[in-house]
Amino acid sequence: MIIGLYDSGLGGLSVWRELRKLNVKLIYFGDTAHVPYGEKTPDQLVSYFWEIQDFLQSRGCEGIVIACNTASALVLPEVHSQVTLPVLGIIEAAVEGCLGMSKGRLGVLATPATVASGVYQRAFSEAKPQLQVFMQSAPQLAPLVEQGKATAPETREIVAHYLAPLGKQNIDTLLLACTHYPFLRPLIEELMGPKVQIVDPAPILVQKVGGLLGGKLYEFDHHESETEFWVSAHPEQFQAVAESLLQEQISPVGLHQLLGEKLS
Numbered sequence: 001m002i003i004g005l006y007d008s009g010l011g012g013l014s015v016w017r018e019l020r021k022l023n024v025k026l027i028y029f030g031d032t033a034h035v036p037y038g039e040k041t042p043d044q045l046v047s048y049f050w051e052i053q054d055f056l057q058s059r060g061c062e063g064i065v066i067a068c069n070t071a072s073a074l075v076l077p078e079v080h081s082q083v084t085l086p087v088l089g090i091i092e093a094a095v096e097g098c099l100g101m102s103k104g105r106l107g108v109l110a111t112p113a114t115v116a117s118g119v120y121q122r123a124f125s126e127a128k129p130q131l132q133v134f135m136q137s138a139p140q141l142a143p144l145v146e147q148g149k150a151t152a153p154e155t156r157e158i159v160a161h162y163l164a165p166l167g168k169q170n171i172d173t174l175l176l177a178c179t180h181y182p183f184l185r186p187l188i189e190e191l192m193g194p195k196v197q198i199v200d201p202a203p204i205l206v207q208k209v210g211g212l213l214g215g216k217l218y219e220f221d222h223h224e225s226e227t228e229f230w231v232s233a234h235p236e237q238f239q240a241v242a243e244s245l246l247q248e249q250i251s252p253v254g255l256h257q258l259l260g261e262k263l264s
Helices: 013-022 042-058 069-074 091-099 112-117 119-127 141-146 153-168 181-192 202-212 235-246
Strands: 002-007 025-030 063-066 105-110 132-137 173-177 197-199 226-231 253-255
Touching: 002 013, 002 042, 013 025, 013 181, 013 202, 013 235, 025 042, 042 063, 042 069, 063 202, 069 091, 069 112, 069 119, 091 119, 091 173, 091 197, 091 202, 105 112, 105 119, 105 153, 112 119, 112 132, 119 132, 132 153, 141 153, 141 181, 153 181, 173 181, 181 197, 226 235, 235 253
Parallel strands: 002 025, 002 063, 025 226, 105 132, 105 173, 173 197, 226 253
Antiparallel strands: none
């Protein structure tokens, strides 16, 4: 089985590094021509989805993972009745992970579009009405990761700025509600301290994707796993920053421009 996954850029690699434990062929698409997704309209994101779905299907994908909270929140409700192959988002996995961990005061760090969508506020209200949820928009974080600045000195001050309001709410659990944020996790853990548990939905999402494979999960094996990497702009930059974030080499990154897009 071939599984496709996509994100606006590098963030979905935090999901990819978990998904490769499935030992199936993966095709990763980073829509780097449109990064960050947190600033796009729902109509734009739906348009990108259909083009990316067509491309992933043309590469033989039999299932798609939307490795982006913003796109999962804004795209899946619009396309779920029209797609012709299984498409999984990350919201359900994120909610599941938090419900199993939070003692009652949950912080959610997310892009502006995810916060504005209300998807997490509604999901937690329905699943556990007594849970107190504190949303925090963090518009600068995904771009910092895309620019290769996850460990840059200025990043610490910016992350601290976004976490401060959540710290004042005495949260016990923090959801990283953008797939770029796990690349900032060491810094986030340091700033929040040991009393705050961090939720990265990617491992839970792997279990759900495993359901497409009959529930079969395997230990990661370089010889059995294979990934194609594609982007819609700037493949060399994507590869350089990806290898820096992952601390490993990845296979050459291909370029597939979306309709009407031109490299600047």
